[in-house]
Amino acid sequence: MKQQNNWNVFLSYIKQAKIPKWMIAVALLLSLIETAGILIVPVFTGDIVDQFALGQLNVLLIAVLIGAFVLQAVAGAVSYYLMSYMGEWVVADVRKQLWRRILHLPISYFDASPSGETMSRMTHDTDTLKRLITDQLVSFVSGIITVLGAAIILLIIDWKMMLLMLLVVPLAIVVLHPAGQKMYQVSLKTQDEMASFSAGMARVLGDIRLVKAYNAEAEEGSRGTSAVDRLFRFGIRQAKILAIISPLMTMVMMIVLVLLIGYGGSQVASGALTAGTMVMMMLYLFQLIFPFTQLTSFFTEFQKAMGATERIQKLFSDADELQAEEQIKTYTPIPAEEQDIHFQHVSFYYPSAQQEEERVLTDINCTIPAGKVTAVVGPSGSGKTTMFGLLERFYQPVEGDILYGSASLQDVKLSDWRNQIGYVSQESPLMDGTIRENICYGLENVPDEQVRQAAELAYAADFIDGFPNGFETKVGERGMKLSGGQRQRIAIARALIRDPKILMLDEATSSLDSESERVIQKALQTLMKGRTTIAIAHRLSTVINADQIIMLEKGSITGIGKHEELLAEHPLYRKLAEQQFNQ
Template structure:
């Protein structure tokens, strides 16, 4: 609990605070609170005047002026404190978003995207709620309580001591309840993240759900998650149901005691009627913030729990991004030297692969599914690091190269070719720091055999493609992906089953576009349709993470039995 609280304050300290506005807000809050503390004293004098003399209009006017000043300063301080809260939470979200984008692919292998979304949205919202909704009242409330207690000591110190007896009692109850609330809040946020993960997973594949009539199954899964959230919500409510009435009970007991004791003192002439009215005013100014502290206390525990989850992300290792200078990489040989890779101790994927891919050549990988072909591409793009062995470019280990410079050399076209929600134009230029002239974009579309269908669309290049490009056919998405690769002009091209999911008509268009894209580039291809790679300079046959054969198409037919079976099965001699 103490560690969590420490991390919470460390997180707040690390955020960007608008210092001038913060100082101004605190000053205005102090002024507003001081003015609020003056009100009971003015009221005291007014009551004492009414008991001894005629009605005093000057005192009434003074009281109205004090009320007006308190409202003005209080309004400004409230807005500025809220502004500060929004400002620092916006800074937190920017840092968290940047961190998430630079986490390695292994993080996304192990965590659902919905859970990550929950941390960026819901956990930061919990923190924002504390700062903007409760911290403002807490700061002004603490100042009010301290000021009221000091003034009450001057009016009647015995009465003030009676009131302060309640403080240790309240703290003794609140500390264990706070620890309990922290655990419940953390569990609630974890469950909410799981529910967000479920929503993201199901809604992103809603067509799959409907195709296999899985609505009932997903309804059950969703209901179970909602029921868990319901139970955690009840646990929070039980704790809150004890905290709020307990605080109210203590305050009412103090109020009754003070009124009884104060009335006795007035009857004895020790205190004036104005003194008793002022004491009651100050009691109210203490009771109201004290009651609000119960809400702040609950919100604080939730924010501490949210902070733990946010800090978990900040403490993770990011991909190494060199922003000092862009490393210039020339064309060169790609070399795998005895590379091993596994996803875990019992899941070996790549087992001692070695090969070279020379500039301007076409290197193909074929073999049964699960042989490690796509993993080779992932290792090349540095999504993962080899367990052992070395991947080199121009005799330099790629892990020593600038990551942005290395990835800028690579163009990737997969069998899925996912598109981002947006326009055709935004997808073609995705990832580019500078948008090229329209003429160059049209040229890329023509080279990718995409200009024809784009020209037939009502909005042309401004056509919205829908989530993941759902409004376009598979062949159209592939051609947009090829046009994007052409615009980026990579030196190394990775083609992962780029035509495997297409009909014969679309495949012809895409294959033509791929051939244009491959010219003058070092190309690595994963293919199940061997007809697309029979002219490759080098073909490697992979089985269970090992290269069991290599050579040209003709050489493998002559020397590799399984490759020969593959070619006969696809009608190739």
């Protein structure tokens, strides 16, 4: 039943691709012409054999036979190209849909799924679909047409021989069905293992500096070797299944062929058939048998494709951010004026949490005033970054709600809300590309003057101008060609250029030296005026001038006030301040 559902899903991919109808019609017409050419050849071949037996030779007949060969070859070539083109079209459409779906999956999905596994779905699994369509389905369709044509002709010529051929069908089912079920299960496990292997490679290559810094090459080499060995064992299991299917199918075909040749030979000996007719029938028999020999290859790829379809469909079935928004019939527009942000009894825990004690945030109640600077401080693991994740709507509160003014964030269009936010994280992620592309990331048609202004406000223009290619300098994968401070300043420029209403700073100056931090703090102070700013900070020196400081401990708010108020009234805050300022 599951395979039938996967087959229906697979067919739906073909329908959704919206292949031009004229292309389908031309491909089918050429397939019919190719089949006609193939089916004509035995008839003329039989006549030529009979003419040879009589010592005659019809030149026109030979010319027609050559013409049939040429027609079949040309029609087959064009038909194969069109069918392959349509196969590539379908797979390209699936990949586009899958890529759009992946981009809109919630952060919770990426928290639970290694990126390498997702990459495997996008590349390896879709490539499995591609092989079925372009390599197997093309020959399968043309083979079916050929089988039907040859079967009809054989039925007309000698129905008894056709009945002998029909013995193949139940025998093939007996051989292929149980093996197919096993191949399907092995294919699923193989694709899972390949996804896990891809995830491991992505993890290691993404943190190759860590691997080398801690001399972990041997450990990672051992893990990789174990993963390859597991893939090897799954490959051997597939080979064992094929080792059973292929010889059995070949044996069945040989038995049927021997019976047919014996029967046909007896008919020729008795004079019931001419030698030419016998040759013609043998050619038709081969046209029936050859597609059956291809069945094993098609069957194997079909089972793999059904497994790949199930994996891909799982991604399509996961709810994404766009689907969640589609359930909202009317969006609440975001006011032009800045509004206070209210956390109302917000609690949150990650999906993997099993008990209430694993909550990251518990009953958060606070107001972040518009146009003011609010700092969130507290020990590591207290929930500061999770608060940011909720504000960015990476996650949804398990309990409670977050309001912008009087509107729940759940009623505001996600893209509109995120357009209000400029975000600078402590990791300063950069995309592989130029400095300009990173500053303008997510924006289109940004004037050069605006890019430079953002860089100057972030105090990044000086070091950018020092590069030979300036703003067109390639930053490398994850920005590794730049220093930590340079990456941080480009990230700040990226936030500045959006001119956001809400500025979110997650340890925004953590990678800077003292001099750079002092300069950028000054720039940020100017930028924060009249703008709602929320800053996470471990170093209290960066937030002592904040209009409001929220103290978090173990996921709960234990204090709200200015620096002086918390210093006087909050024991943990005072302890942290003494530790940092007395160093």
